[in-house]
Amino acid sequence: MRNYLIILMLSAVSFQLHAQTFIQGKVTDRQTHEPLENAVIRQGREKSVLTDAQGNFRLSVRHPEDSLLISYVGYKPLCICAAQCCDDTACCTNGVCRRGIDLQLERQDIDLRTVTIVPAPHASFHTISQIDLRLRPVNSAQDLMRLVPGLFLGQHQGGGLAEHIFYRGFDADHGTDVNVSVDGVPVNLVSHIHGQGFADLHFLIPELVTHYDYGKGPYYAEYGDFTTAGYVAFRTADVLDRSEVKVEGGQFNSGRVMAKLDLLNAEALRRGQSAYLAGEAAYTDGPFDRAQHLRRLNLFGKYNTSIARTKLTVTLSAFESGWRSSGEIPQRAVGKGMIGQFGYIDSAQGGTTGRVTAILKARTDLTRGWLFENQAYYMHYYFTLHYDPTFFADDSVHGDQLRQQERRDIAGYNGRLSKHIYFDGGGDLQTAIGLGAQANWIGLSTLEHTVDQHVVLDTLQAGLPREYAMNGYVDENFHWGKWLVNGGLRLDWTGFRYLDYINPPAAGRAKLIASPKLNISYTCNNNLQFYLKLGKGYHSNDARVVIVQRGLDVLPAAYGADLGVNWKPVPGLIVNAAAWTLSLQQEFIYNADDGTMSPGGRTLRRGVDLSLRYQLTPWLFGNIDINYCRARDLQAAKGEDYLPLAVPFSSTGGVELKFRNGWNGALSYRYMIDRPANADNSLVARGYFVTDLTANYTRRKWEAGVEVQNLLNTTWREAQFETVSRMRGEAAPVDDISFTPGTPFFAKLKFGIFF
Template identity: 45%
Template sequence: MCKYFMILLLLVTSVCFSQSKNISGTLKDSSTRHPIAEATIIREPSGFSDISDARGKFSFRAPGAIDTLLISAVGFQTRAIPANSIRNGQIIFLQPRAVQLADVVITGNTTNPYKAISETDIRLRGVSNSQEVLRIVPGLFIGQHQGGGKAEQIFLRGFDNDHGTDIRLSVDGMPVNMVSHAHGQGYADSHFIIPETIASATYKKGMYDAEKGDLAVTGFVDFHTADHIDNLVKLEAGQYNTYRALAIVNLLGQQQQQKDRTWYAAGEYRYSNSYFDHPQYFQRANFFTKYNGKLNAHNTLSLSAASMYSTWNASGQIPESAVNSGLIGFYGALDPKEGGITSRTHINAQLATTLTNHDLITNQVYYTYYNFDLHTNFTFFLEDSINGDEIRQREKRNMAGYNGSYLHQGYWGNTQLITEAGINLRVDQTYNSALLHTMDRYTLLNPLKLGDIGESAAGIYANETFHFNNRFTLNAGLRYDQLYYRYNNKLAEDSAFSGTGTYRAQNYTISPKLNFYYQAAPHLQFYLFTGKGFHSNDARVVVAQHGAETLPAAYGSDLGTVFKPVKNLLLNAAVWYSYLQKEFVYGGDGGTVAFSGRTRRIGFDLSARYQPGQSIYIDADLNYANGRSLDDPAGQRYIPLAPAWSSTGGITGIFKNGINGSLRYRWLGNRPANADYSLTAEGYFINDVVLNYTQKKYEIGLTINNLFNVKWKETQFETVTRLKNEAPADGIAFTPGTKFAALLHFSHFF
């Protein structure tokens, strides 16, 4: 039924596209000659607007008089161009300038309410490390409980997303999340991204976009790497034997860049013992290269490749009781054998084809080889009082996929229509995915899970956006996802299965979306989002349940506003609701399946960006979420570790003499650690500071994490633990957050 509806939708809209637009152009940066995406083009005096696409292209149909095109983009000078002086297909150059909130324009056809905030934040704050890559999203908190080598735990909108269960991450259209992962569903290790290569980030909260499928429940984050970066060498050194070296080199000359061809390579190496009593010996090497160039007038090819290798020791999670008794210090360790090795290598190819009517066809293929080997001990001597409870989780993975889309803009009468249809294909194959009871990392005591996983996913979607006038826009989307699972169980002792052999299952889901946008005033937009989403579950769960009830639905709604009461103040506010059905969840640390019933979350988000002067920028985000389980008894309905109150913010200064920097804070309130709130995961308030002196050819800087040296707990869990020769105890186990940590850096641009 879904497939027929989508075909009908495409046929109807293709009939409607009988009118062609007669004003079109391409926006480019005057200094780099690169396309400018997400710029706003307003037709005066009608007020109708368009947004430039990833190619920098815009186009209008002109039913009436157009005196002027007003073009604005964050980080560029606004231009007013007489419409009669523009030739169709003309290239229009914008002059770069310092970021000004006055350049942010709110229009009725802006369908991403976070667009302005994301553009200004990443340009002003940037990202200095792989953790900051995720913190760019307002309201998103992360926690590291292996000191930097393991993927971060992610919190957003009252969800403990674990390492990515309900948030979808991608880079240049390629998924970061790993399904049916040895450690947990949706495991998203973004450490292969070199922060300095990120040009922009697109994100939305909620489950309201048809082009996003599996895992996009609390939202999605798409990182986009730069097509061109100036030559750069950067050296960093700081406390706890922390070092980093980075180099970015352009591989094509200026003449090729003038022909819209760029190619660069970036490499980094990091080392740190970290702030724990037990040295981490953490090291990671990253390499990334990207080519982007025109093949001809209608085709642009982007090729990228990356490789990451990381190894570390870890202090892991320690019981509060062991610290309180004086057995170990706040930064101590109970099992010095924890740690891991992980690597990821991928290639990514994207071809963008522009048709003669300005339609856009994109084709993308990608391949990733991934290796994961993690050694942890959460319970110490609870299960094995002699050898300890150390576990080893490992897998080798091949992941390949294809993304294709078609984008068409046209008119039905005076209503502008934007149609997008696409297909997503993905195949994951793991080998010897294992959960093993071990000692001294590699001595096998008892295998708990062992097998090969095959998972395939196919999704199709259609998206229709109606710009009825310069005030009202409607977006309707529909998505269909079909998933296939295969598990080859190699362990006869695994009680979840009747024996060794191959087990199969499949399931599917249909996800409708409906979104409304209303421009109430020139600087005020309201929006209402509604939709259904989902997250898949581990293949080992699905085949054991024969596919039944293993693709639970998530329903949500947002009511919000984007408001500029004055030219240098930007506000974004929303109240939201989400509801999740029952689901089966595979616990990678124990190889068990946990059942959870229905949940309901209600909350609000508030973001403010204020620029009191040209050189000062102030930002603040305040978030609240009330989450409860609906099927548990009264008094036991709290959702463990779900954040309630949280806030981030800071002040940034960028001065003409080259001095720039920021002072930032992060506050996470207390939250329940278990269902009856008898245990509390303690909140924290910490500050970070960055100071730089930047000139044309170099930059000298200082970064300080935890400026006031607060003792804080970065991650916390209710855990039953047993220390050697002691009785079991139920309480909080935690990983301490960083101490005061200063890091100097020097960068040379050439």
């Protein structure tokens, strides 16, 4: 009897497995025919899958009449059934199951009620990023970075230098602890003369960005160097949805012209070909007493074609910028009335920079469901900066003016082999194997003591840095029922050489580091998910420091953990909350003033992040991000263990309005509390509360608008540092706060035409 029961049970299970039908297809944008990654295909309340990078999906159903709902942020939901595809919500119940359905979604206004919580790695961040990119006004590359919840920027050299980044309790300098990439190519520059991981994003034209993604912490196998606080990845359009010409003009002699032009017709797009050119020219004098004369020129082009089973993409871009700067001014100079808020001490500050980039990418569909992606890139880059933060502290006669210069060539490769495997029982496995390499050939890199910018008094640092890196990783995502387990292992090897023109020669160094990752999520239903993230990451050191100061760690590690929840308590509200901790083996502070790295002890950061996105009406949206962090040096005495400029509490938020008659706009704020400027908190960097306003009237063929920065004309400081400086006439150097003032009330008009 017992044997009969066993046979009966096995037969029932076998019948259920064989009774299932697999629906597979591809989800694309109806207008551009581009695949939509992370579109949600949902069956009922319990079962859902996401599309992959190619827009493909596969889902098992039990009956031909089962209904499926396909949704994506900013697109009209589409309902299909196993029998046929239909454009309304009433699914057909007859017919034969269709396989390989081509599902084209049509764009529409965002509706948060259609957003679903799904069991996918890092899907919550992707959802928030797409909501913000489509709702919040973006007028510059800096606005793109500020979309990341909890990330703040500070500019301290006339608008032409890469912004200072503050994120998750890190004063990340210009990118030391935040991995930044565009179209898969790293933006962070290793062993940069002005700071390790220098990430200058001014080459990016904001109107070309169609996707951006971010992650907090060191939990992602795909991202390596500098991914301690997290990563930010931008992706430009492969296909333009329309051509556009835009003109902007405002206070402080500010102006900008942007154009993006589609070069091929609809017939070429149907054949898998597309091409466009884009350009940007901008100028401003800024609010400073000494006009900035900031100029910026960007050119960008992209071409796509399909050859057999391969999509080939070629991208070319060029960027050039120059500026004058008032630099950082001591707060005592303003307090004593020596200069105004927008005054200067040294008029000979400023710089030039530029880059030329070429990218070749091939994406090939292999047999048996494998996808093979290959990307090669080359970049030529140059940088010159004249700056003077200390004035007469070191040289009371000639002054302390400095000049940094470098040129470099970069070549790199990124490869990825991936496959999505579906099990008859209902689970699936996504597997990916990655391989990458980068070589930095840096020409003469110098730090010089100068007068009047070009007269060299002393060469403080000069040499030829070389840095080579290779990496490989395995990333596995196993999904079964309500559980998703993501495990990864990444290996990074970095080699350093430095031909020192001042000090005796030293041997090169190299190191290999392994970074395991583990992410687990449990999705209770379409409205509630819990997750745990564990991982190890690192940021590399500067080649000059590794070779000359051989006692410092080459690749100091970071260990992190996040415990969080994604929740939709009501249809129009999305909540992401997490408690986190991050420990660093050794903290480094790069002193760009004299080109040295200061080693620190072990550090610990703990915090809580909260993000809310809500829709009150079809035309009214809101967002708020709240971030708390406690950052300490574990090896310093109590009271002297503060991490300078680590932000204890910050918040951003706002409301967005989108009316069907064409009117749209936003009111937003940025808030940062006072924070320690040095280890014992005896110097304090002031916090600020700044509001911005945007209003537009948009029609099918044109748009007109106004943008107001600092609507309430708040007096604030954008960048602040502890600096030992000495002004002319002072008897001795003074340890003080030096700062760059934030933009006052600034309004500009814009007008664009679409065709």
